[in-house]
Amino acid sequence: MKPPNSPRANKIAAVLLIALLDGCSSQPISKNAPSERAYSPTRQAPPERGRTATPDLRPLAEPGNYRASSVSGDYAGYPALGRFIDDISQKHGFHREYLYGLFSQAKRKQWTLDYLAKSDQAMKGKPAKGGWSRYRAQFLDARHIDAGVAFWQKYRSSLQRASREYGVPAEYILGILAVETTFGGFVGNHRVIDALTTLAFDYQRRGEYFRGELENFLVMTRAEGLDPGKPVGSFAGAMGLGQFMPSSFLQWAVDFNGDGRRDLWNPEDAIGSVAHYFAEHGWQAGQPVVSAASGQPAADLETGFDSRYSLDKLTDAGLKPAESCSCDYPLSLLLLRHHDRDEYRLGHPNFYVITRYNHSTHYAMAVHELAQAIKSGYLRTAGGDGLG
Numbered sequence: 001m002k003p004p005n006s007p008r009a010n011k012i013a014a015v016l017l018i019a020l021l022d023g024c025s026s027q028p029i030s031k032n033a034p035s036e037r038a039y040s041p042t043r044q045a046p047p048e049r050g051r052t053a054t055p056d057l058r059p060l061a062e063p064g065n066y067r068a069s070s071v072s073g074d075y076a077g078y079p080a081l082g083r084f085i086d087d088i089s090q091k092h093g094f095h096r097e098y099l100y101g102l103f104s105q106a107k108r109k110q111w112t113l114d115y116l117a118k119s120d121q122a123m124k125g126k127p128a129k130g131g132w133s134r135y136r137a138q139f140l141d142a143r144h145i146d147a148g149v150a151f152w153q154k155y156r157s158s159l160q161r162a163s164r165e166y167g168v169p170a171e172y173i174l175g176i177l178a179v180e181t182t183f184g185g186f187v188g189n190h191r192v193i194d195a196l197t198t199l200a201f202d203y204q205r206r207g208e209y210f211r212g213e214l215e216n217f218l219v220m221t222r223a224e225g226l227d228p229g230k231p232v233g234s235f236a237g238a239m240g241l242g243q244f245m246p247s248s249f250l251q252w253a254v255d256f257n258g259d260g261r262r263d264l265w266n267p268e269d270a271i272g273s274v275a276h277y278f279a280e281h282g283w284q285a286g287q288p289v290v291s292a293a294s295g296q297p298a299a300d301l302e303t304g305f306d307s308r309y310s311l312d313k314l315t316d317a318g319l320k321p322a323e324s325c326s327c328d329y330p331l332s333l334l335l336l337r338h339h340d341r342d343e344y345r346l347g348h349p350n351f352y353v354i355t356r357y358n359h360s361t362h363y364a365m366a367v368h369e370l371a372q373a374i375k376s377g378y379l380r381t382a383g384g385d386g387l388g
């Protein structure tokens with residue numbers, strides 16, 4: 001584990017995680033703190049079946065060797081956890097003894113709580129001057145771009161198939177995987193059970209959201225035959241190359257390599273899952289993402305990925321699109337603050353789709369710019385073979 005006070009890790013994590021924490025409950029992703037190696041979950045032999053404690057339908061085995069008559073350890077005596085266990089054992093048919101045993105091993109991550117308390121405070125207020133320059137510099141570099149080109153070469157056929165089936169260009173799938181984990185180089189090193197239990201029961205501001213994710217995590221691990229004590233991810237519980245939260249896994253992960261499992265740590269499944277996520281959130285094939293604009297808009301115009309203006313309104317306010325646009329849909333006005341100037345751009349509906357992955361203008365802009373840079377690099381190495 002890298003030191004949790006690593007400045008770079010903190011900076012990135014702050015921006016990305018707070019976007020998650022402020023987002024709606026469908027938001028899938030958070031940036032992890034870096035890990036030293038990727039986790040590859042291994043499927044366990046299912047434990048024996050046939051327990052007869054209750055006569056209801058319990059077709060799924062409970063992976064991992066967990067059993068206790070009450071919760072001990074860090075989470076002993078948490079009434080909210082007791083209610084949670086009651087709820088999900090009724091709702092999903094988990095044995096209480098299994099959950100008591102599992103949560104007896106869950107660790108309360110004080111570092112995460114301290115870190116979030118500081119980050120919540122630091123993220124208040126308007127974007128700072130130079131904010132975009134600093135954020136961009138963390139991702140738009142040779143390390144991310146070269147890794148993207150190499151990943152494209154290695155998984156060319158899967159990327160081609162995902163683009164064809166879901167209508168999402170390969171470079172945007174790669175942009176996500178680059179920003180999230182540098183293509184699996186940093187998939188997180190926090191046990192997901194610890195991360196989610198801590199945030200579910202000790203982080204009041206988003207406790208309800210994380211209790212939902214904890215429930216989904218238990219449903220996911222049981223369905224996949226994974227010991228819930230094993231997977232690691234970000235300190236918010238996001239997993240795999242694309243940093244899917246458990247709710248996103250259940251809704252949008254796909255088995256893209258056809259081995260019968262949805263595996264967030266498998267590059268091909270990650271490619272298909274990201275493309276599927278974009279398609280389901282309204283990606284429009286062949287449509288623009290961001291366009292440049294010149295001029296200085298009136299000061300009272302709100303900016304950000306969730307602002308919505310007609311092209312006429314923006315033109316009246318003093319902005320000139322760099323290219324002609326027959327945009328008959330709302331555009332968002334994006335403010336990017338460099339060290340020495342402010343820049344405005346126009347976000348098209350596909351830009352908004354990227355923010356469904358992480359509710360942040362900077363995040364989506366970094367994905368877009370990395371997508372373009374990786375595509376240019378790939379085309380150069382392809383020697384004129386074209387995309388695919």
Ligand SMILES: [Ca+2]
Nearest residue numbers: 255257259261
């Ligand atoms: Ca698979």
